[in-house]
Amino acid sequence: MSQATTTPLIPDPIVWTDSQRAAQFERWLVTTAAQHHLQPDTLRLASADASFRRYFRINSAAGSRIIMDAPPERENSQPFVKVAQLMHDAGLHAPEVLAWDASLGFMLLSDLGSQTMMQVIDKAKPQANLPLYLQAVDALIRWQLASRPDVLPPYDEALLRRELELFPDWYLVQHKGLTIDKDMRFTLDNSFKQIIAANLAQPSVFVHRDFMPRNLMAPTLVAARTALPPEGAVSPRGGPAAKPLMTPTTSGGALGVLDFQDAVYGPITYDIASLMRDAFLSWEEDFCLDVTVRYWEKARQVGLPVGEDFGEFYRAVEWMGLQRHLKVAGIFARLTLRDRKPQYLADTPRFIHYIRSTCARYRELKPLLRLIDKAEGIVEPDIFGFGRQA
Numbered sequence: 001m002s003q004a005t006t007t008p009l010i011p012d013p014i015v016w017t018d019s020q021r022a023a024q025f026e027r028w029l030v031t032t033a034a035q036h037h038l039q040p041d042t043l044r045l046a047s048a049d050a051s052f053r054r055y056f057r058i059n060s061a062a063g064s065r066i067i068m069d070a071p072p073e074r075e076n077s078q079p080f081v082k083v084a085q086l087m088h089d090a091g092l093h094a095p096e097v098l099a100w101d102a103s104l105g106f107m108l109l110s111d112l113g114s115q116t117m118m119q120v121i122d123k124a125k126p127q128a129n130l131p132l133y134l135q136a137v138d139a140l141i142r143w144q145l146a147s148r149p150d151v152l153p154p155y156d157e158a159l160l161r162r163e164l165e166l167f168p169d170w171y172l173v174q175h176k177g178l179t180i181d182k183d184m185r186f187t188l189d190n191s192f193k194q195i196i197a198a199n200l201a202q203p204s205v206f207v208h209r210d211f212m213p214r215n216l217m218a219p220t221l222v223a224a225r226t227a228l229p230p231e232g233a234v235s236p237r238g239g240p241a242a243k244p245l246m247t248p249t250t251s252g253g254a255l256g257v258l259d260f261q262d263a264v265y266g267p268i269t270y271d272i273a274s275l276m277r278d279a280f281l282s283w284e285e286d287f288c289l290d291v292t293v294r295y296w297e298k299a300r301q302v303g304l305p306v307g308e309d310f311g312e313f314y315r316a317v318e319w320m321g322l323q324r325h326l327k328v329a330g331i332f333a334r335l336t337l338r339d340r341k342p343q344y345l346a347d348t349p350r351f352i353h354y355i356r357s358t359c360a361r362y363r364e365l366k367p368l369l370r371l372i373d374k375a376e377g378i379v380e381p382d383i384f385g386f387g388r389q390a
Contacts, residue, residue: 037061057114071105079261091146093256118212121213126283132255134294137275137294141304170331170334171329190367199320203305205265207271210262211257218256282353321354322354326355328351333345
């Protein structure tokens with residue numbers, strides 16, 4: 001989920017392809033508006049994401065609110081509600097569920113602002129973004145410290161393998177048009193077995209599963225909401241200014257966290273790999289190392305199970321990132337081919353680069369590197385660096 005847009009001077013119209021659902025929404029909105037002092041004439045589109053969910057923004061007497069439209073036959077919102085409460089309990093700044101009709105799939109949420117961490121990052125100056133990333137690290141550590149077993153679904157071997165199989169099924173076969181022969185299947189099976197074993201060797205904690213700048217709300221904007229002008233004033237972006245909905249009380253709480261409904265209980269390396277090996281943004285390895293070692297040091301200080309050897313931990317992060325990017329390659333291909341959302345494959349060079357750089361670093365993964373190079377039509381010397389992708 002990303003709620004981030006700039007509030008327009010003329011609200012974007014809400015388009016419904018299903019007249020019955022439109023009527024259901026109108027009835028729900030009338031009731032909810034009365035209960036929560038909403039202003040229906042301010043309803044506008046906030047965003048849509050890679051799922052079937054949509055998000056609207058609406059004004060209220062207490063400030064801006066977000067409405068989630070999640071058709072229950074396509075989206076199960078129960079995990080969102082559960083994880084939102086877990087995050088609040090952990091001291092994170094996550095949306096508050098104000099109203100929810102489970103049978104219809106409409107939900108009213110507090111609004112964490114309209115600017116993501118991704119939108120305020122200075123891509124040309126990595127170190128200028130360090131405070132933002134350290135805010136993210138602090139939020140991540142608070143989330144992991146709240147971990148306990150048997151609360152979230154396990155990130156187990158079956159789930160890791162299902163995710164990995166998205167790569168041959170959707171990226172290699174459907175997108176690249178390849179036929180998986182016996183030799184390729186052997187390489188994939190052997191590589192996946194090693195990747196899964198490395199992932200499952202890590203201690204388990206709560207895992208956000210998409211912890212990256214697109215899903216984190218800029219802390220400077222969130223904090224600034226405490227100083228916004230009175231209700232009825234005009235914001236710099238046009239439209240009414242909202243009153244603050246939540247005042248951060250901790251260093252990690254100032255950064256808003258979204259898109260957490262797929263959270264699981266799994267490898268402690270996953271979310272830091274997601275943060276530093278973003279599907280939509282790349283950094284040179286020195287910056288990735290800098291933030292990762294700072295996370296590792298802070299995690300050790302508070303007793304999180306990250307081990308005593310940073311080199312071993314960083315290797316585990318790379319192998320976890322490899323699993324994630326093989327999965328992402330398959331998901332992005334599926335979004336393009338099945339769901340008709342071609343914009344995601346524009347980032348193919350980025351995550352293929354991540355995959356190749358990790359495979360090139362470890363001898364056990366060289367067969368997988370050769371398979372991917374063949375699929376991509378790449379002929380290069382057997383030397384590869386981390387490097388930055390535009």
